[in-house]
Amino acid sequence: MHTELLPKGVCASIDRINRAFVWGEEDGKSKLHLVGWEKMILPKDQGGAGLRSVRNANLAMLAKSGWRLLKEKDALWTQVVRDKYGRGKENLDLFRSPQGSSFTWRSLNKASPLLMRGCAWNIKNGKTTKFWHDSWIVQEPLLNLAEEEIPDSRRDEVVADLTSDDGRWCMERLEGLLPPEIQMKITSVAVDKLSNDEDTLFWAFSSNGRFTTKTAYESLLPEGNDPDTKFWKIIWSLPVPERVRCFVWLVGLGRIATNALRYSRKVSDSTDCERCNGQAESILHILRDCPPAMYFWVRQVPSARQHAxxxxxxxxxxxxNLAAGEIEHVGIQWPAFFSIAIWLLWKNRNDMCFKGISATLTPPSLTHSIVAKAKLWSEAWRAPSLLPFGRRAAAARITANIAWSPPPEGWVKLNIDGASNGNPGPAGAGGVLRNEVGFWLGGFVAMVGEASAALAELWAFHHGLDVAWNLGYRQLVVESDSQLAIQLIEERHDPVHPYATLLAAIRRKLSRDWLVRVVHVYREGNRVADWLSKHSLVYPYGVQELAHPPPGLTTILQDDIQGVSFERRIVSRHCNSLSPLTSV
Incomplete structure (x- = not known):
C-alpha cells in the first residue's frame, strides 16, 4: 500500500470484511449494523470509531512515500527514482508522470493531489519561496487571491523582497492587493533574511510540520463539523474497559439495539420492553426508567440530584453524567461508575432476553452485583502494575493561592502573554517590565496578525526580549503562563516545525550576553500581561512600546504590589510555580 494503488474492488472487499468483523458476522450470516460505515471511519473526536477506509489509507501511505521522495534526497532509492522519472524537476513539480512510467510511479502520482494540499513552505530566509506563486501562507498561490492585477515586474518576487532586514513586513507594498484576512496571516509569519537557512517544505496538516499517515488520512475525510468534539473525547478517555467505552459511544449515537430500534429496522415485531411489558423500549427506558434500572439509580443518586x-x-x-468528574461514588469517579453501570444494566437485559440466565435476578441483587463489579473493575483499572500500558494515575491536586511575585533584588521581571481571538484568529502580544517593588519600568503591545494562541505566545517572547534588551536590563526573569511556548523554546526543534524560524530567533536573543531565567507562572500571577495582550488587538500591526502603564491597568498593578492572591486548583507537584524551567 506504500508503493501500489490497490484496485477499488479490492479496497471495497477489505472494507466489507472489516464491517463484518466489527458487527460479529459469522458464516455469512448478516447481523445488525448499528452505525454506518461513513460514520465508523471518522476520527473518534468527530463521533466515529477511528477505523480506516482502505482506499484512503492506501492514498495516505502512497503520500508518505511521495513525502520521503521529496525530503530524503540523499537516499539511494530516491536518487534512482528522481533520476529516472524526475527529469531534473524539484519539489512538487517532480510529480508529473512522463509517458511509459511504471505502475509504481503512476501510483505515487495518484497521491500527488494530497501532497500538494498538505505541503507548504516553511519560511526561513525567504529567498527561495516565490511570494505570489508558491503555496506558503494558504494552500494555493496568492496570485489566485489577488484583488487587483499584479504587475509583471512584481510577479517573480520572493518572500524576502517584502520584508526588511529586521524581519518586519512591508505591508504598505501589499495595500489593496490582497484581502485583509490574508494580510493578517502574512504578518504572523517570521522571516529571518540574514539567516543562511533556506526555506523548506513542511506538512501543514500536523502541528510539528512532520508528515504522518494519520494526518494525511484524516485530511481525506469530509471536513468535521461535529459540535460535540469535547463530548466524544470524554467518552474515549473514560477510565473504563474498552468494551464499556464502545457501548457508551453507541449510546451517545443512539444506536444500541433496543426493541424500538430493532422494530424500526424490521427485525422485531414489537417495541415493548420485555421486562415491564408496558412502555416502548427506548435507550432512556432500558437504562434509566425501567423498574429494575430505576430501583438501582434511586439507591445510587443522592436525593438532591434525583429530580434532574x-x-x-x-x-x-x-x-x-459523563461530565460530572468532580463527583465520587463508592470510591469511583461518577463518570466511570455511571458508564460501567449502564453497560451492566444493558448486559443484564440481554442475558434475560436472549439467554434467560438472569430472569430471576431481583432488583436488590442486581444493584449489589453492579456496585460490586464496578468497584472491582475500577480497582483493576487503577492497579499500578497496569499503569505502564499507556495509562497514568490521576495527579493529585491542591488549592493554592496564586499572586504575582517580585523579582530578586537587582533583577527585573518581564511578564509576557499572547492572545488569539479564535485560535487561530486576530492575535496580539503584550508584556511589562517591573522591578523588585513592582514599579513599572516599561511595557509593550504588539498586533501580530492572524495566528494561533501558541504562536502569539512566542511572539510575546520575541518582542519582550527585544524591549528588555533595548532598555538596558541584563538580569531578567521572564514569566509566561504558556507551558507549551516554554517547552517549544527549551526543546531542540525540528527544522520543519512551522515555528522554527521564530524559535531560532528567540533562542538567539536568549543567548546574548545577559542572565535570563524563563519561568512558568499561572494566569493569576500574570494578569497585567494578560490584560496587555488582549488590549493589543485594537492596535495596528507592529510593536508599540509603552513608557507608562495604560489607565485601565492601575487596579491590577496595585493588586500585584499589595500581593493580592487568587485561589486555583493545581497539580501538587507544580505548587512551586516559580522554579526556573530555562536558564541561559
Missing part, C-alpha cells in the same frame, strides 16, 4: 437525573432528556442525561 430522572427528568433529563437522553442527550442531557448522558452528557451531564
Amino acid at each position: 437525573f430522572f427528568s433529563a432528556s437522553t442527550a442531557d442525561w448522558l452528557r451531564g
Whole structure:
C-alpha cells in the first residue's frame, strides 16, 4: 500500500470484511449494523470509531512515500527514482508522470493531489519561496487571491523582497492587493533574511510540520463539523474497559439495539420492553426508567440530584453524567461508575432476553452485583502494575493561592502573554517590565496578525526580549503562563516545525550576553500581561512600546504590589510555580 494503488474492488472487499468483523458476522450470516460505515471511519473526536477506509489509507501511505521522495534526497532509492522519472524537476513539480512510467510511479502520482494540499513552505530566509506563486501562507498561490492585477515586474518576487532586514513586513507594498484576512496571516509569519537557512517544505496538516499517515488520512475525510468534539473525547478517555467505552459511544449515537430500534429496522415485531411489558423500549427506558434500572439509580443518586437525573432528556442525561468528574461514588469517579453501570444494566437485559440466565435476578441483587463489579473493575483499572500500558494515575491536586511575585533584588521581571481571538484568529502580544517593588519600568503591545494562541505566545517572547534588551536590563526573569511556548523554546526543534524560524530567533536573543531565567507562572500571577495582550488587538500591526502603564491597568498593578492572591486548583507537584524551567 506504500508503493501500489490497490484496485477499488479490492479496497471495497477489505472494507466489507472489516464491517463484518466489527458487527460479529459469522458464516455469512448478516447481523445488525448499528452505525454506518461513513460514520465508523471518522476520527473518534468527530463521533466515529477511528477505523480506516482502505482506499484512503492506501492514498495516505502512497503520500508518505511521495513525502520521503521529496525530503530524503540523499537516499539511494530516491536518487534512482528522481533520476529516472524526475527529469531534473524539484519539489512538487517532480510529480508529473512522463509517458511509459511504471505502475509504481503512476501510483505515487495518484497521491500527488494530497501532497500538494498538505505541503507548504516553511519560511526561513525567504529567498527561495516565490511570494505570489508558491503555496506558503494558504494552500494555493496568492496570485489566485489577488484583488487587483499584479504587475509583471512584481510577479517573480520572493518572500524576502517584502520584508526588511529586521524581519518586519512591508505591508504598505501589499495595500489593496490582497484581502485583509490574508494580510493578517502574512504578518504572523517570521522571516529571518540574514539567516543562511533556506526555506523548506513542511506538512501543514500536523502541528510539528512532520508528515504522518494519520494526518494525511484524516485530511481525506469530509471536513468535521461535529459540535460535540469535547463530548466524544470524554467518552474515549473514560477510565473504563474498552468494551464499556464502545457501548457508551453507541449510546451517545443512539444506536444500541433496543426493541424500538430493532422494530424500526424490521427485525422485531414489537417495541415493548420485555421486562415491564408496558412502555416502548427506548435507550432512556432500558437504562434509566425501567423498574429494575430505576430501583438501582434511586439507591445510587443522592436525593438532591434525583429530580434532574430522572427528568433529563437522553442527550442531557448522558452528557451531564459523563461530565460530572468532580463527583465520587463508592470510591469511583461518577463518570466511570455511571458508564460501567449502564453497560451492566444493558448486559443484564440481554442475558434475560436472549439467554434467560438472569430472569430471576431481583432488583436488590442486581444493584449489589453492579456496585460490586464496578468497584472491582475500577480497582483493576487503577492497579499500578497496569499503569505502564499507556495509562497514568490521576495527579493529585491542591488549592493554592496564586499572586504575582517580585523579582530578586537587582533583577527585573518581564511578564509576557499572547492572545488569539479564535485560535487561530486576530492575535496580539503584550508584556511589562517591573522591578523588585513592582514599579513599572516599561511595557509593550504588539498586533501580530492572524495566528494561533501558541504562536502569539512566542511572539510575546520575541518582542519582550527585544524591549528588555533595548532598555538596558541584563538580569531578567521572564514569566509566561504558556507551558507549551516554554517547552517549544527549551526543546531542540525540528527544522520543519512551522515555528522554527521564530524559535531560532528567540533562542538567539536568549543567548546574548545577559542572565535570563524563563519561568512558568499561572494566569493569576500574570494578569497585567494578560490584560496587555488582549488590549493589543485594537492596535495596528507592529510593536508599540509603552513608557507608562495604560489607565485601565492601575487596579491590577496595585493588586500585584499589595500581593493580592487568587485561589486555583493545581497539580501538587507544580505548587512551586516559580522554579526556573530555562536558564541561559
